Amino acid sequence: MISINGLHKKFGELEVLKGIDLQVNKGQVIVVIGPSGSGKTTLLRCLNILEVPTAGSITIDEQTADFSNTVNKRTIDLLRRESAMVFQHYNLFPHMTALQNVMEGPVIVKKMSKTDARAKAEQLLNKVGLGDKLDFYPHQLSGGQQQRVGIARALALEPKVMLFDEPTSALDPELVGEVLQVMKDLANEGITMMVVTHEMRFANDVANEVIFMDQGKIIERSKPSDMFTHPKEERTRQFLNLIQS
Numbered sequence: 001m002i003s004i005n006g007l008h009k010k011f012g013e014l015e016v017l018k019g020i021d022l023q024v025n026k027g028q029v030i031v032v033i034g035p036s037g038s039g040k041t042t043l044l045r046c047l048n049i050l051e052v053p054t055a056g057s058i059t060i061d062e063q064t065a066d067f068s069n070t071v072n073k074r075t076i077d078l079l080r081r082e083s084a085m086v087f088q089h090y091n092l093f094p095h096m097t098a099l100q101n102v103m104e105g106p107v108i109v110k111k112m113s114k115t116d117a118r119a120k121a122e123q124l125l126n127k128v129g130l131g132d133k134l135d136f137y138p139h140q141l142s143g144g145q146q147q148r149v150g151i152a153r154a155l156a157l158e159p160k161v162m163l164f165d166e167p168t169s170a171l172d173p174e175l176v177g178e179v180l181q182v183m184k185d186l187a188n189e190g191i192t193m194m195v196v197t198h199e200m201r202f203a204n205d206v207a208n209e210v211i212f213m214d215q216g217k218i219i220e221r222s223k224p225s226d227m228f229t230h231p232k233e234e235r236t237r238q239f240l241n242l243i244q245s
Contacts, residue, residue, distance in 0.1 A: 001026040001192055002047070002161060007056035007067075009042055016042045018216040020056070024161075027190040031203040031224075034213035035239060040196040043213070044163045047194070048085045049076050061160045081109070083161040084154035088170050090146040092138045098125060098149045099134040105157045117156075124152040128182050144175030151182055162186065164195040200243065204228055212236045 002024035009017040016039050024030055032040045045051040047058060053067040060082035065071045084105075092101050102121035106112040112120070125131055128148040138146050147167055154162060164183065168176040180202050187193060187206045197203065203210050203224055210227040212220045212235075220227065220236045231237045 001028075001061060002194075003057075003059040004047075005057045007043075007046060007058065008054045009039075009046055009051060010054045015054075016216050017046065017053070020216075020218060022211070022218065024192065024194065026192055028208045029187045029193045029195065029206050030209055030211060031207040032194065032196045032211045032213060033198070033200075033203065033239075034219075038213040039216040040213050041165050044085065044165050044194060044196055047161070048083050048163055049080045050085070052076075081157070082159060083163050084157045084159035085163040085165065086147070086150050086154050086167050088166045090138070090143075090150045090170075092146055092149055092153075094138050097135050097137055098130060098141065098152075101138075101149055102152045102156050105153060109157060120156055121152070124155050125149070127155075128152045129178070142175055143171045144178045147171065147179045148182055151179070151186075155186075160192060162191055162193045164193065164197070166196050166198070168197065168199060198243070200228065212239065214239070 004020055004022040007017055007020040008015065020043060032043065034040050042051060046053045055068050057064060057066040058079065060079060063079045063082050065075050065079045093104070096104065099118065099121050102124055103114070103117040106117040106120055107114060122134060125134055128151055130145060130148055133141060133145060141149065168179050171179065180199060184206055207224050209221055210224050211218055212227065214235055220231060220233045228240065231240060
């Protein structure tokens with residue numbers, strides 16, 4: 001489903017990803033943890049080509065791009081359509097209602113008719129528990145509700161892979177649960193997901209595997225039960241002790 005080989009990303013002289021190799025099977029939920037600056041978000045952004053990798057290749061489903069050579073726009077567009085991203089700060093259009101925000105992708109990207117896009121958007125907003133907020137603007141919604149609109153908007157693109165970049169870190173603590181519940185429901189449906197998060201309980205409950213990154217490299221990868229109780233690497237132990245203390 002996802003195959004990443006020798007992925008590097010530099011910003012000027014700063015190398016943020018240092019040769020990432022990763023395989024993810026269809027239907028897996030992979031949670032990526034690690035300290036700030038470890039490259040977690042950059043990895044997700046490279047998968048969605050919001051950042052163009054410096055070298056290496058990415059395959060999602062049957063679409064491949066090899067960034068060791070120049071990659072044309074069509075290849076990037078085809079690869080980008082395989083995944084959809086949910087951002088930390090929602091990134092909703094403030095002048096559009098919840099319904100219009102979710103309709104935008106199907107109409108613009110997938111060339112769906114407005115009638116079909118509206119029906120799809122209504123169905124997805126119902127799915128995330130916002131069927132009674134279709135005509136609300138972002139400023140009329142709580143942070144948790146805005147993030148659920150963000151999830152519906154990503155799902156509207158019918159991606160093969162959902163990418164979540166710290167989707168609860170900007171939320172008040174009492175709103176975190178409603179967003180995590182929607183993500184758990186998606187995981188139970190068998191949607192392939194990669195999630196960058198500090199929510200260790202979510203990782204323990206939902207992830208098939210947890211990846212620990214540090215300084216642009218994957219340090220350790222294992223099942224949650226192993227990662228959180230018997231980490232193999234000293235650096236992983238230090239990080240987990242720090243956040244669990």
